[in-house]
Amino acid sequence: MAIADPSNVTMNLPRRDARDKLLGRTRYTVDRMLPRMLHAAILRSEVASARILKIDITRARQMPGVRAIALSEDAPGMHGIGIADHPLFASGVIRFHGEQIAAVAADTYEQAQAAARAIEVELEPLPIVLTMADALAPGARLVHPDWKNYEVLFEGGARGGNVAWEATVVRGDTEAAFARDDVVVVESCFRVGRQNHVSLEPRAVVASYEDGRYHIETSTQVPWTVRNMTAKLLGVLASQVHVTVPPVGGGFGQKFDCTLEPYAAILARKSGQPVRLVYSRQEEMLTCLCRENAEIKIRSAVTKSGDIAGREAVVLMDCGAYGGEQIFLTTMTAHTLGGNYKLGSVKLASRAVYTNTPPNGAFRACNGVYNTFALERHTDEICQAMGMDPLEFRRRNVLGDGDLGATGQVFEGDVLGPMLDRMEKLREASHSKEPLAGGRLYGRATVVGTWFIFVGPSTATINLNADGSATLITAGVELGQGTMVQALPQIVAHELGIHPNDVIVRNADTDAAGFDLGVGGGRTTVSVGAASLAAAADVRNKILHTASELLQTQPERLVLRNGRVEIAGIEGSGMTIAKAVQHAHRLTGPVVGSGSFTNPGVPAMPGCAAGHFIDAIDIPVFNVHDCEVAVDPDTGHVEILSYKVVQDVGRALNPRAIHGQIQGGVTQGLGYALHEEHTIGEDGCIRQDSLETYRVPLALDTVPVEIDLYEGAPSIGPLGAKGAGEVPILNPPAAVACAIANATGCRVQQLPLTPPRVLGLLLGREPAVELPHIKIVSQLAAGLPPAIDLTPFRADRF
C-alpha cells in the first residue's frame, strides 16, 4: 500500500486550545450554566466510624429553595474495582470522616447547604480503625464485617478481615537464596504519606434528565466508567446514561473514577431540573481520593560480586474505607518494584488495607512513585552495605534484553543500560552545581525507574469530509496533557496526508464514541492513538480505491500528501482529497472509517502471579533521573540545585509537548518528595483542609529540568510512541531522597523530606521506621513455612 507522507509526523504542533484558554473563554465544567439549573450540596459525616440510627429530612424538605433530597434508598447499588464494597451514600454505617449521607438540590448553593445542615442524623459512635497497623493487629475491628458477602467483580485476589485484596508474586526460591552463605542480606523499611492532586478545577458535574435518560456533563478522565458506574449505582440500564466531557482543568488520576456524578444525576431526575454539583476546595482536600499512604519492607540477598540472588518485599497500601482503585493498584508492585533489576528469585506481597479513613484513589504513576523511592533507597543501602558504587551496581543489574521481570515476563531490548550512559553524557555536559551549595551539605544521586503504559481497549471513528478535513471521534479527554490536540491529530494527519489542523477532534461523548478505558496510565497516545491510526488507515484505503478508479492507477502507486491523492513520485499529480471524497459521495457514499485497539497481551511465567489484574506489562517505560541537592545543616531545608531527566518515549511525536509534561511531572514529584503530605488526626479527619496547610510547589520552588528524550526502545504503540505524560513523576522522590541521604549520611526512610524531618535526621532525633506489623521471616531461620509471613492475614484462615 502507498506510504504516508513522513514529513509531518514529528513536529512541535502548538495546542489549538491554548488561545481560548488564554482569552478566558474556555468553558470548563465549572463554567457551565443551564436555564433553571439547581445547585447541590452534600451532607457529610463529621465522625469517622459510627452506626446510623436515624436520618430525618422533614425539616430540611421545608427549607427555602429546596427542590430535591437524595438518600441511600435512591442508589441501591454498590460499586468498586475488583470488589463491589462501596455504596453511594453511607447506608447503616459511617466508615470515614466526610462520608456522604445525603445530597440536596436547591435554587442556590447557600440554600442547598443550609438544607443539608438541617437534616437530622442520629449516630452511635463506633471505635475507629485509624492506621494500617491498627487494621492488621490481632483482633482488630473489621471495617467491613460483611466483606464475604460482597460481589466479586474480578476473581483471584486473596481477601480477609481488613485486607481488602492481596496480590502476590513468587518466582524461584527466595528461601534458598537467603540461606546461601555467600550472600549479604540487607533489609529496609519505608513509609510515605498521602498526596493530593489539587487539580485547579475541582471535581464538578452538571446533570440533567431528558427523555428518560440521564445526561451528565462532567470533569472526568473516564466517561465510560462514569456511564457504567452511575447506571450500576442507580440500578438503571447503562444505555440510559449519556456522558459528555467539556475541557477538563487538570486530573492527574483524581478524576479516573466515577465519584460525584451519580448524586447530581439522582437529584436531576427527582427535581426535573438540571443540577450542578461542584466540590469546594475543602471537600477536595478532605475527600480527594489521594495517592495512598503506604508502608514498604524490602530485603535482598546480594552476592559478593553484586548479583541480586533473592528479593522479598511486602507493600501495604491504605485504601481507606473502601477498596476502590487500591485493589487494582496492588497489581503495580510486581512491575514497579520488580521490573527494574535482574532478580535471581523474588517474592512479593502487595496488600490493600481497609481503615476508617477517606478512600484513596489513583494519582499519576500510582504506586510506582513510592515503590521507586523505596527501591532506589534500598539499592543505595545495599551498595553502602557492600561497599559498591551505586552507579556501577545499577549498570550491572538493570534489566536488559531477554531478562526476566518479577512475574517471569521476558523483557525486550536493552534500554535502561544505554539510558544510564546517556545520563552520564548529560551530567558531563554541564558543570556540577556543588559550588552553589556554599556552606551547606551537598549530595547527588542518579536513579532508575520502570513504569508501564496501561493499555486496554479504545476505539475511534473518522469521517473524511468533502472539504478534505477529517473528524476524529473518540472517548478521549483533554485534561491539559495535550494528547487530544497534539499527538492524536498528528497521528491521523500523518496517515491521511493532511495537516493536523485539518483534523477536527470531537470532545468525548459516550453517545458518539465507542467504549474506552479512559485517560490515564499514559494510555491515550498509545491506545486511543492506535485506534485512531487504525481508523485513519481504514479511511485511507477507501479514498485510495476511489481515487484509483478516477485516475486509472493502481492504489499501490498512489500517495496521500499535502491534502492530495498523488501518483507516487509525481508532485502535483492526481487530485485533492476533497475532490476524491466528493466523488465518493456520488459513487459509494460518504467516507467513514473505524478502528479498534486492545493490548495484545504479554505472557507472564505461569504460576508466578496471583491476584493481579495485569500479570505482565505490554509497554514498559523507563526513566533515569539525576538530582543535585544542598541541605542546610542548621534548618534542614533542602534546595534542588539541578535536575536531569533521560526518559524513554519510544518515539517523540511532539518533543516540545513532552518537555512540558516532564517539567510539570517532575515538579509534582518534587512537591511529594519535599513538602506535600496529608496526615490524619485521631478523629480520622485529614488535617490539611486548605491550600494554606497543604503546600504545593510554587514558582520559586522549581528548577528548569534538563531533558534528553530517549527514542527507539521497542513499543507496540502507534508509530512506536509511548505515553510520556505520566512517567515524569515516577522518580523525583527517589532521586531527591537518595541525594539527601548522600549529602547527610542519614538513613532516609520517609517522605516528604520537610525541613523538620531532615533536621531530625541530622540530629539523630528522627525515629527509625521499623514496621513490626510487617514480618519478613526466613523459613530456615524461623522454621516457618512462608518466607513472607502473611500474619495476621492468610486467606485460608477465613
Added chain:
Amino acid sequence: MSLRLVVNGEDRVSRAEPLTPLVDVLRDEFHLTGAKVACREGFCGACTVHIDGQPVVSCLVPLGMVEGREVRTVESLAAAGELSPLQRIMEEHDVVQCGMCFPGILMVLTSFFREHPRAERGEIKVALVGNICRCTGYERLVDAAVALAKRS
C-alpha cells in the same frame, strides 16, 4: 439593592448583596467566567482581576468594596480581539496545559510588566508566588515571560 461598578470599561449594575465575593458577581451575574475559583481563600491566584489597575484576588473582595471602581478581567486583555503581547508569547511558546491558572497568571504578569517591562527571570518568579499552577511546573511559562521582557 443595586450597586454600580465599571467592568472591562462598561458601566454595570449588580443586584447581589454587598458581601458577595466579587468573583461570584463576575462569573454568575455578568457571565465573565475567565476568572476561576479554585480555593476561595486567596491562596491560588486563579481568580485574580485588576481593581483600578492593581491585581487582587477577587474571591476575597466583597462587592461592596468595588462600588464605583474599575474592574478588569482576563476577558479584557485582548483589546479588539488581538491577543496582548503576553498572551501571544504564551501561545507561541505553547506553555498552556489545562489552562485553569492562566487567567490569574496573565493578570498578575500584565500589571507586573507594566511596572517592570525589562524584569529578570528571578523577579518574574517572585511576582508569580501567589499563583498556583499544578500542571506546568512554571519554568516554561517563565521562559516565555522572560522572552517577552527581553523584547522590550
